[in-house]
Amino acid sequence: xxxxxxxxxxxxxxxxxxxxxxxxxxxxxxxxxxxxxxxxxxxxxxxxxxxxxxxxxxxxxxxxxxxxxxxxxxxxxxxxxxxxxxxxxx
Amino acid sequence: xxxxxxxxxxxxxxxxxxxxxxxxxxxxxxxxxxxxxxxxxxxxxxxxxxxxxxxxxxxxxxxxxxxxxxxxxxxxxxxxxxxxxxxxxxxxxxxxxxxxxxxxxxxxxxxxxxxxxxxxxxxxxxxxxxxxxxxxxxxxxxxxxxxxxxxxxxxxxxxxxxxxxxxxxxxxxxxxxxxxxxxxxxxxxxxxxxxxxxxxxxxxxxxxxxxxxxxxxxxxxxxxxxxxxxxxxxxxxxxxxxxxxxxxxxxxxxxxxxxxxxxxxxxxxxxxxxxxxxxxxxxxxxxxxxxxxxxxxxxxxxxxxxxxxxxxxxxxxxxxxxxxxxxxxxxxxxxxxxxxxxxxxxxxxxxxxxxxxxxxxxxxxxxxxxxxxxxxxxxxxxxxxxxxxxxxxxxxxxxxxxxxxxxxxxxxxxxxxxx
Ligand SMILES: Cc1ncc(COP(=O)(O)O)c(C=O)c1O
Ligand SMILES: [Zn+2]
Numbered sequence: 001x002x003x004x005x006x007x008x009x010x011x012x013x014x015x016x017x018x019x020x021x022x023x024x025x026x027x028x029x030x031x032x033x034x035x036x037x038x039x040x041x042x043x044x045x046x047x048x049x050x051x052x053x054x055x056x057x058x059x060x061x062x063x064x065x066x067x068x069x070x071x072x073x074x075x076x077x078x079x080x081x082x083x084x085x086x087x088x089x090x
Numbered sequence: 091x092x093x094x095x096x097x098x099x100x101x102x103x104x105x106x107x108x109x110x111x112x113x114x115x116x117x118x119x120x121x122x123x124x125x126x127x128x129x130x131x132x133x134x135x136x137x138x139x140x141x142x143x144x145x146x147x148x149x150x151x152x153x154x155x156x157x158x159x160x161x162x163x164x165x166x167x168x169x170x171x172x173x174x175x176x177x178x179x180x181x182x183x184x185x186x187x188x189x190x191x192x193x194x195x196x197x198x199x200x201x202x203x204x205x206x207x208x209x210x211x212x213x214x215x216x217x218x219x220x221x222x223x224x225x226x227x228x229x230x231x232x233x234x235x236x237x238x239x240x241x242x243x244x245x246x247x248x249x250x251x252x253x254x255x256x257x258x259x260x261x262x263x264x265x266x267x268x269x270x271x272x273x274x275x276x277x278x279x280x281x282x283x284x285x286x287x288x289x290x291x292x293x294x295x296x297x298x299x300x301x302x303x304x305x306x307x308x309x310x311x312x313x314x315x316x317x318x319x320x321x322x323x324x325x326x327x328x329x330x331x332x333x334x335x336x337x338x339x340x341x342x343x344x345x346x347x348x349x350x351x352x353x354x355x356x357x358x359x360x361x362x363x364x365x366x367x368x369x370x371x372x373x374x375x376x377x378x379x380x381x382x383x384x385x386x387x388x389x390x391x392x393x394x395x396x397x398x399x400x401x402x403x404x405x406x407x408x409x410x411x412x413x414x415x416x417x418x419x420x421x422x423x424x425x426x427x428x429x430x431x432x433x434x435x436x437x438x439x440x441x442x443x444x445x446x447x448x449x450x451x452x453x454x455x456x457x458x459x460x461x462x463x464x465x466x467x468x469x470x471x472x473x474x475x476x477x478x479x480x481x482x483x484x485x486x487x488x489x490x491x492x493x494x495x496x497x498x499x500x501x502x503x504x505x506x507x508x509x
Contacts, residue, residue, distance in 0.1 A: 008282075008286055009286035009287070010113050010115065010117055011117060013117070014117075044118075045117070045118060045119060045120070053119055053120055054103075054120075054121075054402065055103075055115065055119070055121055055122065056120045057397075059279060062279070064275075064382070064397075066382055067384050082283070084279055084282050084283070085114070085115040085120050085282065086120065086397070086399060087114050087115045087120070087121070087122040087123075087298065087399050088114065088224070088281070088282045088292075088295045088298060088399055089224055089274070089275070089278035089294050089295070089330050089395060089398075089399050090294055090298075090329055090330015090331065090332045090395060090398060090399050090400060
């Protein structure tokens with residue numbers, strides 16, 4: 001499945017300043033791994049010992065994957081996946 | 091007076107230092123950024139005498155706030171009463187109780203004016219002209235009001251189903267108000283995308299490190315009003331979970347710069363509504379981090395944040411301070427609002443009901459000490475959530491203008507002192 005991964009502005013130095021990165025993946029986790037393959041600097045920023053870091057939230061078409069199936073959440077063709085910093089609001 | 095004692099911004103996870111810019115998270119691990127001060131330099135210049143000679147508002151603690159120069163907006167925020175609450179104490183069973191009353195904070199009647207005064211002073215320093223927020227209501231009022239007074243344009247995003255008074259009390263200031271069909275957390279996610287795309291100053295997103303510092307002033311004031319000491323117990327309502335942590339930080343900073351003789355040992359107690367209680371549920375279950383609540387359902391809309399940004403830190407503080415957390419039902423909230431009104435003459439919003447009801451519950455459970463000096467943080471005004479009181483208070487008796495009509499509804503009871 002073709003997915004567009006949205007990169008938050010302050011993280012774009014790690015994706016060669018790309019605001020979105022196109023990958024092909026069947027699940028949210030796979031999409032992030034593909035992103036990290038293309039832009040290895042993202043790996044340690046998103047993951048800590050294979051776990052998504054505490055202050056990173058992942059949304060597929062505006063739905064938080066924690067309310068779906070986390071990194072196993074299935075992706076449909078042309079879905080949007082957004083990486084959103086969790087330190088906001090209140 | 092030059093007042094900047096800020097050294098930079100520091101990641102709360104990896105301690106990496108960043109220059110002061112409108113950004114809220116670490117580019118290495120997404121961790122929250124926090125202002126880093128030169129406390130030794132502050133200690134050298136700030137004395138009780140110097141501070142006590144200043145006006146009683148939040149800016150008397152200016153050295154411990156992150157503005158570069160003199161603050162430019164929200165100059166009269168803070169300086170709210172700390173009320174000895176004997177009658178409420180008696181009703182609840184606390185023998186040494188105080189209420190910190192931010193229901194009368196200026197200009198918009200909630201503690202949020204404290205955070206906004208700092209965030210928008212900072213927005214002006216950064217040269218921003220458009221500001222905004224994602225809000226459960228009180229922040230909306232405050233950003234709209236203070237932005238108007240500062241001549242800033244504001245975009246305010248709220249869940250579309252907020253209380254009428256909170257919506258009106260935002261629109262009246264000329265803000266562009268956007269009601270989003272979704273939960274607060276959905277509004278917040280949208281705003282995070284908007285903030286970085288448009289570069290506006292969202293007080294609780296890219297300006298969040300500065301915003302959060304404003305809450306410390308509630309702690310500074312409590313300690314000063316008690317005569318430069320900290321209370322044994324504090325009860326704080328929690329939404330994003332920032333306020334509770336910043337009150338604690340405020341206490342510790344006063345000690346660090348030498349204004350408090352003893353190191354604070356305050357126990358922190360967090361209060362939430364049962365219809366949205368991610369933090370208190372995590373504390374009660376011994377979980378390290380909260381589990382987000384997808385669809386909050388409570389009359390206390392101001393605290394209805396299902397995925398609190400500071401949930402992890404709030405839970406940690408509560409546990410490590412020896413405190414606890416509790417959540418209360420909508421009926422308990424309403425009853426507690428009435429109890430506070432009828433014992434202390436303070437009409438607080440639903441979040442105040444949450445705080446009072448949680449304190450009562452924690453005391454009954456033996457989690458709080460009846461004899462220890464206790465401060466309840468009342469953070470918002472009841473006139474903004476009057477819907478919650480529908481059918482809870484009697485309608486007035488309506489009569490004609492004659493004495494007979496009055497006496498038809500009232501018999502006896504002349505003032506004994508004058509009889
Ligand atoms: C009246 C009131 N009290 C308390 C809070 C909680 O503050 P925090 O989000 O910092 O936990 C809020 C926040 O929205 C509020 O509106
Ligand atoms: Zn970091």
